[in-house]
Amino acid sequence: MKSLDSFPRVSLGVFPTPIQRLDNVSALLGTNVYVKRDDLTGLGLGGNKTRKLEFLLADAKAQGAQLVFTTGGAQSNHAMLTAAASARLGLKCILVLKKRGVTDCVGNQLLEKLMGTDVRFVDTDDYADIYEEMDRIGAEAGLPYYKIPCGGSNALGSLGYVNCVREIAAQGEHFDFLVCAEGSGGTMAGLALGAKLFLPGTRVCGMMVDSDPFERITLELMREAAALLETELPLSAADFELRDLCGPGYAIPSAEGNAAVSLLAAREGLFLDPVYTGKAFAGLIQMAEEGRFRPEDKVLFLHSGGAGGLFAVS
Numbered sequence: 001m002k003s004l005d006s007f008p009r010v011s012l013g014v015f016p017t018p019i020q021r022l023d024n025v026s027a028l029l030g031t032n033v034y035v036k037r038d039d040l041t042g043l044g045l046g047g048n049k050t051r052k053l054e055f056l057l058a059d060a061k062a063q064g065a066q067l068v069f070t071t072g073g074a075q076s077n078h079a080m081l082t083a084a085a086s087a088r089l090g091l092k093c094i095l096v097l098k099k100r101g102v103t104d105c106v107g108n109q110l111l112e113k114l115m116g117t118d119v120r121f122v123d124t125d126d127y128a129d130i131y132e133e134m135d136r137i138g139a140e141a142g143l144p145y146y147k148i149p150c151g152g153s154n155a156l157g158s159l160g161y162v163n164c165v166r167e168i169a170a171q172g173e174h175f176d177f178l179v180c181a182e183g184s185g186g187t188m189a190g191l192a193l194g195a196k197l198f199l200p201g202t203r204v205c206g207m208m209v210d211s212d213p214f215e216r217i218t219l220e221l222m223r224e225a226a227a228l229l230e231t232e233l234p235l236s237a238a239d240f241e242l243r244d245l246c247g248p249g250y251a252i253p254s255a256e257g258n259a260a261v262s263l264l265a266a267r268e269g270l271f272l273d274p275v276y277t278g279k280a281f282a283g284l285i286q287m288a289e290e291g292r293f294r295p296e297d298k299v300l301f302l303h304s305g306g307a308g309g310l311f312a313v314s
C-alpha cells in the first residue's frame with residue numbers, strides 16, 4: 001500500500017484536533033460519547049473540508065492552477081472554506097453556487113463577503129450545467145484552473161478522512177463506533193476506508209442529511225480512494241452503516257436535528273449546526289434509544305463543523 005504521506009498536501013489546519021468526552025450527554029444516553037473536534041480544524045470557522053482541501057489544493061498547485069472553482073448550495077461550508085484556503089494560498093477562487101436556499105448576506109454568505117470572494121449564483125440544480133459554467137468562466141479568465149467537486153468529495157479529497165482515522169488511532173483510544181454526517185459522501189467514505197486500515201473493529205455509521213443514493217456513492221468513493229492508495233483490501237457495503245436523517249430535505253432543519261443542537265448547547269456548551277451535525281447527532285441519539293450501544297462502549301462523534309449554518313437558518 002502507498003503511504004498517505006506520499007501524497008502532496010498543503011498545510012491549512014491545526015492537527016491533531018482534540019477528542020473530548022461528553023460527560024453529561026454520556027450519562028443521559030447510557031454510554032460513552034466522545035467528540036472529535038473537527039469543528040476546530042483551524043481554518044475559517046473550522047470544519048471537515050479543511051482536511052480534504054489539504055490534498056485537493058496541493059493537487060491544484062501541482063497542476064499549476066492559478067484559479068480554483070468549487071460549487072455547492074448557497075450556504076455551502078465547503079465553498080466558504082475553499083475560498084478561505086485559496087486566499088491563504090494566494091490562489092484566485094470563484095464559487096459557482098446554486099441559487100436555491102438562503103442567499104442573504106448571512107452565515108457563509110457573510111463570511112464570503114468579508115473575504116471579498118467572487119460568488120456567482122446559477123439558477124440550476126444540475127451539476128453538469130455548473131461544471132460547464134466553470135469551464136466558460138475559466139476560458140474567459142484565461143488562467144489555468146482547477147475544478148473541485150461539490151463537497152470536495154472525490155477520491156483524493158476522501159484521503160483527508162482516511163488520514164483522520166490514522167490520526168484518531170494515534171490518539172490512542174479504541175472506539176466501538178464512529179458516527180458522522182453524510183452530505184456528499186467523501187467524509188464517510190474516508191472514515192469507512194480509514195477504519196478498515198487503522199481501526200479495525202470500529203463500526204462506522206453515516207447519518208444521511210441528503211437524499212442521494214449514498215450506499216453506492218460511499219462504496220464507489222471508498223474503492224476509488226483505495227485504488228489511489230494501491231490497496232487490494234476487499235470492500236463492501238457491509239463495511240459501513242447508513243441511517244436516513246434528512247427529514248424535510250437537505251439544508252432544511254428537522255425537529256430532531258434542532259433538538260440535538262439545543263441539547264448539546266445546553267448540556268455541553270458545544271454548538272452543532274442545523275444542516276449536518278445536529279441531524280447526525282440526532283441519529284446517534286436514535287441509536288442509543290434503540291439500545292445499539294452498551295454502557296461500556298465508546299462512541300466517537302465527528303463534529304464536522306458548519307458554524308456558518310447556525311447563523312443562516314431559514
Ligand SMILES: *Cc1c(COP(=O)(O)O)cnc(C)c1O
Nearest residue numbers: 077183184185187276304305306
Ligand atoms: C460538508 C459537511 C459535511 C458532510 O461531509 P461530506 O463529505 O460532504 O459528506 C458534514 N458536516 C459539515 C458541517 C459539512 O460542511
